[in-house]
Amino acid sequence: MSKKLKNIKAVNEMLLGEHKTQTKKTISFEGAKFVKKEVGETWIDDDGQSWEQKNGYRVKVGKFAKLREDLKAFPNCNKETCTCIEPSQADLKMKAYHGMCLDCVVDMEHTMKLGGDYDEYERKKLLSNGEAWLTNAEVEKEVLKSTIKAAFINEDGSIEEWSGGSEEDVIAKIDNGFEKFKTDFIEKLKVDIKTDKVIND
Numbered sequence: 506m507s508k509k510l511k512n513i514k515a516v517n518e519m520l521l522g523e524h525k526t527q528t529k530k531t532i533s534f535e536g537a538k539f540v541k542k543e544v545g546e547t548w549i550d551d552d553g554q555s556w557e558q559k560n561g562y563r564v565k566v567g568k569f570a571k572l573r574e575d576l577k578a579f580p581n582c583n584k585e586t587c588t589c590i591e592p593s594q595a596d597l598k599m600k601a602y603h604g605m606c607l608d609c610v611v612d613m614e615h616t617m618k619l620g621g622d623y624d625e626y627e628r629k630k631l632l633s634n635g636e637a638w639l640t641n642a643e644v645e646k647e648v649l650k651s652t653i654k655a656a657f658i659n660e661d662g663s664i665e666e667w668s669g670g671s672e673e674d675v676i677a678k679i680d681n682g683f684e685k686f687k688t689d690f691i692e693k694l695k696v697d698i699k700t701d702k703v704i705n706d
Contacts, residue, residue, distance in 0.1 A: 581605040586612070635694045639687055646683050650676050 518524040542548070542558035547566065549555050555566035579589060579596070581604035589596055589606035596606040603610050617623040653675050658664055 579605050579609070582609045583612070632691075632694060635691065639690065642687075643683070646679060650679055 515524060519527065522528075542563070544558055544560050547555060547557045555570075556563050557566050557570075577592075579587065579592075579600055582589065587606060587609055589608060592600070592606060596608075599605060599607045599610045603613075605613070614623060614626070617626050653672055
């Protein structure tokens, strides 16, 4: 049936008083009591199912509810002053680094600056970031080592192998070069951090 015919049918039903909006039955319960639940309140229904009231909706509390709450929690936040209820993307990023929300990280760093401990904290963070970068670089070094011997298939189906010298020599050069780079990088980072400390003092 086309939309126009449906509209005409609906108008005719309304004129006769037979439209579904005019014949809808309402069922009421006499003596039924509506109980308003507060946000955060939990209860168990007649079937033994646990529920928790959220802001505007209710949620079933299952066997993984505790685990879900633990995963959402910020374990290092100050429980007395932390106000993070709806974590933002920045809060989740800070949770990965510090285990606390952005506001608590700012408070912690502010307290460190007031106490004079921030410079040491900053140096440790810089060194830790440098070491983490080196860990990623180590993975890339292993990928590079695995691609030393490359084989290519030509148009005629023949296989052409490329090699930059003997495989063992190239691998040894990569390993030795990376170890020297790693040592130099960490030493330079430590010197730069100390120099920065001297310049700032």
